[in-house]
Amino acid sequence: MNSHKEITQTLEQAFRSIRDVVLAHAGNVQSETKQDGTPQTQIDIDAERAIGSSLAIAHPELTFFGEESGYSEDLPNFCCLIDALDGTKSYIKNEPAFTGMAVLIEDGYAVASLIYN
DSSP states (O other): OOOHHHHHHHHHHHHHHHHHHHHHHTTSOOEEEOTTSOEEEHHHHHHHHHHHHHHHHHOTTOEEEETTTBOOSSOOSEEEEEEEEEOHHHHHHTOSOOEEEEEEEETTEEEEEEEEO
16 A cells, blocks of 8 residues: 555645646636535536546555545545535635645544645
């Protein structure tokens, strides 16, 4: 298994790789309302897929879940939770209050996290 540091480095690189696209669309993007009443943009979905793809390539043993694709409360012992674009309401308005986040969970505890702003 890869170390927490290696995984967080992959996550950081993945967030950096989508930065320009995310910023280019801030304030200029259409949204839909999810079942929970919160907004979702295509950038939310695309960003999550890009980060998930980077993780799958570099760390195929790691299970990951995203806010857009969903997850259950019954998580595996070791996994990664991703919110590639947290603060979608702010993002839609181009207010500087959105970020990307990921957390590694091991045995039910957060053991490493990344906030990319």
